[in-house]
Amino acid sequence: MTILILNASPRQQGNVSRMLLAMKEEAKNANVQVDEVNIQDLYIRPCTGCMVCREKSECRLPEDDAQRVLCKINSCNLLVIGAPCYWGNMPGTLKLLFDRIVYGLISKGNHGFPRPLHKGKHAILVTACTTVFPFNWLFNQSRGTINSIRSILKLSGFKIAAIIEKGGTGTSLVGEKELAHCRKAIRRFLKRHDQF
Numbered sequence: 001m002t003i004l005i006l007n008a009s010p011r012q013q014g015n016v017s018r019m020l021l022a023m024k025e026e027a028k029n030a031n032v033q034v035d036e037v038n039i040q041d042l043y044i045r046p047c048t049g050c051m052v053c054r055e056k057s058e059c060r061l062p063e064d065d066a067q068r069v070l071c072k073i074n075s076c077n078l079l080v081i082g083a084p085c086y087w088g089n090m091p092g093t094l095k096l097l098f099d100r101i102v103y104g105l106i107s108k109g110n111h112g113f114p115r116p117l118h119k120g121k122h123a124i125l126v127t128a129c130t131t132v133f134p135f136n137w138l139f140n141q142s143r144g145t146i147n148s149i150r151s152i153l154k155l156s157g158f159k160i161a162a163i164i165e166k167g168g169t170g171t172s173l174v175g176e177k178e179l180a181h182c183r184k185a186i187r188r189f190l191k192r193h194d195q196f
C-alpha cells in the first residue's frame with residue numbers, strides 16, 4: 001500500500017497543507033508508505049496541445065517533473081489531492097500537471113470514448129476556500145474545485161473515497177473538527193483495504 005499526496009497549495013502552513021499533514025500522520029501511524037509532492041515546487045512546461053501523446057502514449061516535450069509525478073501516480077494505491085479553490089477551480093499549477101499527463105491517465109478507447117488507465121485505484125480530495133458554507137457549495141466555489149478535479153479522476157478510473165471541504169477560511173483556520181475528518185477518511189480507507 002502506497003499513498004501519494006499531491007499538495008497544490010503554495011502555503012505550507014495553510015488550511016490544505018494542515019489537512020494533508022493530518023492525513024499523512026494518520027497513514028504513517030498505520031505504517032503505510034506515504035510519498036508527498038508539493039506541486040508549487042515542480043518544474044513543468046505547459047502542454048503545447050500537439051496531441052501526439054494521444055497516439056504515442058508519451059509526451060514529446062523533454063522530460064520534466066510532469067513525467068516524474070506520473071510515475072508516482074502509476075505506482076500509488078491511494079491518491080490524495082489537496083487543492084485550494086482558486087477562481088472556483090483548481091490552482092493553475094495543478095491544471096498544468098493534469099494537462100501534461102493526459103496520456104498517462106486515459107487512452108483512446110472505442111468510438112472515441114476515453115479508456116481509463118487507473119481502474120481499481122482510489123482518491124481522496126481536500127479543498128479550502130474563503131466563501132462560507134453553504135455558499136461555497138451553492139455558488140460553485142469549493143464545489144467547482146472538487147468538480148473539476150473529480151471529473152478528471154473519474155475519467156481516469158479512480159473511485160473517490162472521500163471529499164473534505166473547508167469553507168470560510170477568511171475568518172477561521174481549519175480546526176480540530178476538519179482535521180479529525182481528514183484522519184477518519186484515511187482510517188476508513190485503510191480499514192476497508194485491510195491495512196489496519
Ligand SMILES: Cc1cc2nc3c(=O)[nH]c(=O)nc-3n(C[C@H](O)[C@H](O)[C@H](O)COP(=O)(O)O)c2cc1C
Pocket residue numbers: 009010011014015016017084085086087088089128129130131141142169170
Ligand atoms: C488566486 C486566488 C484565487 C482564489 N479564488 C477563490 C474563489 O474563487 N473562491 C473562494 O471562496 N476563495 C478563493 N480564494 C481563497 C482561497 O481559496 C483560500 O484562501 C484558501 O483558504 C486557500 O487555501 P490554503 O489556506 O490552503 O492556502 C482564492 C485565493 C487565491 C490566492
